[in-house]
Amino acid sequence: MEPVITRFPPSPTGSLHIGGARTALFNWLFARSRGGRFILRIEDTDVERSTEESVKAILDAMEWLELGWDEGPYYQTHRLEVYREYARKLFDSGHAYWCECSAEQLEMRRNAAMAEGRKPKYDGACRTKGLGEGPNRVLRFRTSETGTTVLKDIIKGPIEFDNSELDDLVILKSDGIPTYNFAVVIDDITMGITHVIRGDDHVNNTPRQILIYRALGAKLPEFGHVPMIHGEDRSPLSKRHGATSVMEYKKMGFLPEALLNCLVRLGWSHGDEEIFSRDELIEKFTLENVGKSPSIFTMEKLLWLNAHYIKEKRPEELVNLLRPFAAQRDYLDKSDTFMAGAIRTLQPRAHTLVEMADAMRFYMVDEIQFEPEAAVKFLTAEMREVFSRLISELSELEAFDEASLEPVFRNTAEDLKVKLGKIAQPVRVALTGGTKSPGLFEIMEVLGKETVIERLKKGLKYIEEN
Numbered sequence: 390m391e392p393v394i395t396r397f398p399p400s401p402t403g404s405l406h407i408g409g410a411r412t413a414l415f416n417w418l419f420a421r422s423r424g425g426r427f428i429l430r431i432e433d434t435d436v437e438r439s440t441e442e443s444v445k446a447i448l449d450a451m452e453w454l455e456l457g458w459d460e461g462p463y464y465q466t467h468r469l470e471v472y473r474e475y476a477r478k479l480f481d482s483g484h485a486y487w488c489e490c491s492a493e494q495l496e497m498r499r500n501a502a503m504a505e506g507r508k509p510k511y512d513g514a515c516r517t518k519g520l521g522e523g524p525n526r527v528l529r530f531r532t533s534e535t536g537t538t539v540l541k542d543i544i545k546g547p548i549e550f551d552n553s554e555l556d557d558l559v560i561l562k563s564d565g566i567p568t569y570n571f572a573v574v575i576d577d578i579t580m581g582i583t584h585v586i587r588g589d590d591h592v593n594n595t596p597r598q599i600l601i602y603r604a605l606g607a608k609l610p611e612f613g614h615v616p617m618i619h620g621e622d623r624s625p626l627s628k629r630h631g632a633t634s635v636m637e638y639k640k641m642g643f644l645p646e647a648l649l650n651c652l653v654r655l656g657w658s659h660g661d662e663e664i665f666s667r668d669e670l671i672e673k674f675t676l677e678n679v680g681k682s683p684s685i686f687t688m689e690k691l692l693w694l695n696a697h698y699i700k701e702k703r704p705e706e707l708v709n710l711l712r713p714f715a716a717q718r719d720y721l722d723k724s725d726t727f728m729a730g731a732i733r734t735l736q737p738r739a740h741t742l743v744e745m746a747d748a749m750r751f752y753m754v755d756e757i758q759f760e761p762e763a764a765v766k767f768l769t770a771e772m773r774e775v776f777s778r779l780i781s782e783l784s785e786l787e788a789f790d791e792a793s794l795e796p797v798f799r800n801t802a803e804d805l806k807v808k809l810g811k812i813a814q815p816v817r818v819a820l821t822g823g824t825k826s827p828g829l830f831e832i833m834e835v836l837g838k839e840t841v842i843e844r845l846k847k848g849l850k851y852i853e854e855n
């Protein structure tokens with residue numbers, strides 16, 4: 390069997406979006422799962438709309454998702470000679486002709502056709518003129534006017550198109566720049582692409598591309614068109630549904646593992662499994678398991694997956710991922726060990742790194758603020774004795790861990806005849822400022838004796854003054 394070669398050919402007219410990332414992932418996975426190669430190609434022939442900045446944004450996103458490519462990035466604008474050479478071949482074999490119709494003439498004839506109820510396609514005015522290359526001329530592909538072209542799609546099954554419906558499409562513009570449908574075919578032929586996997590918004594382009602392959606006597610690749618991604622309201626995913634660019638998800642505190650896992654399930658399934666490591670995906674991915682109907686992107690699912698991957702990581706790994714988020718806040722510069730300890734206590738509940746960075750505040754600042762309502766409710770006069778007692782007992786402790794802290798709390802409660810449960814919330818408010826936090830002894834161990842005593846004293850002061 391010939392080796393599989395897939396490609397991802399983004400147009401650099403913006404950042405990498407969820408849909409594009411899924412296409413890249415499917416191509417990457419298919420190549421990896423078949424021991425093949427994955428090529429990155431930048432389709433920058435739309436010179437007006439393509440920018441360096443978008444190229445960089447796309448490459449950054451691919452790197453963040455760890456979708457490494459084996460070849461490229463190739464740039465179409467560096468390959469203009471190649472397209473010209475193939476255009477010449479098509480002209481020489483009679484499959485293409487030069488056309489001198491101006492934009493205004495075309496417009497007029499299109500309008501006339503529509504007014505008469507005819508299809509507004511190119512009317513073939515220059516087909517038989519036998520023109521040569523010249524200024525303001527475009528090269529058009531001579532599409533056969535009869536017969537049908539069948540796209541045998543791996544995902545969608547066979548789709549038949551009437552050739553008479555297809556235009557004599559422009560393949561080279563008057564400035565010598567190739568159009569998408571032509572450049573893509575020449576690239577896919579010359580790069581030896583065996584499988585073209587892309588969004589099904591390209592289905593209607595495919596018969597035109599197939600005709601160009603045939604005219605050049607080239608072998609067709611396999612085509613697989615992946616259904617669109619929809620939002621929860623079942624309309625195609627767009628800005629209206631929230632963030633669409635991959636890097637926005639990074640900023641929102643998602644892990645690449647979670648986004649990849651979410652992306653792969655947009656269209657592909659393996660029984661009712663939801664969680665896949667990269668290696669499992671490479672082992673299990675097949676195009677046969679890509680569904681025929683649009684898939685729905687939900688934030689809820691992504692959050693669930695992200696929480697899963699956050700739990701799975703070692704706290705030490707999360708330290709570096711959290712540092713940029715800590716740097717955006719007024720946090721102190723804490724050691725890796727301290728942060729890892731704090732992270733371990735927050736891992737079970739965080740859905741995103743942003744959520745974790747926020748929840749981490751009480752570990753990362755010197756001065757915590759009491760939430761007013763929590764302070765009024767829990768830092769009450771009856772806690773005065775409890776706090777004094779805890780402060781003196783805790784000051785005596787040598788080890789400051791769950792095993793040594795627990796008896797101090799138990800004994801204090803017994804001696805002062807208050808329920809242990811009554812003590813926990815006031816202490817939590819004193820240590821964290823609020824009423825929600827990981828387990829009390831866990832956070833005390835991370836904060837350390839000095840900070841705990843300092844904060845209890847501040848709590849006591851509040852009690853005494855209010």
Ligand code: GLU
Pocket residue numbers: 398399400432573586587591
């Ligand atoms: N540059 C095209 C796009 O971004 C590529 C389409 C294709 O895969 O052929 O939509």
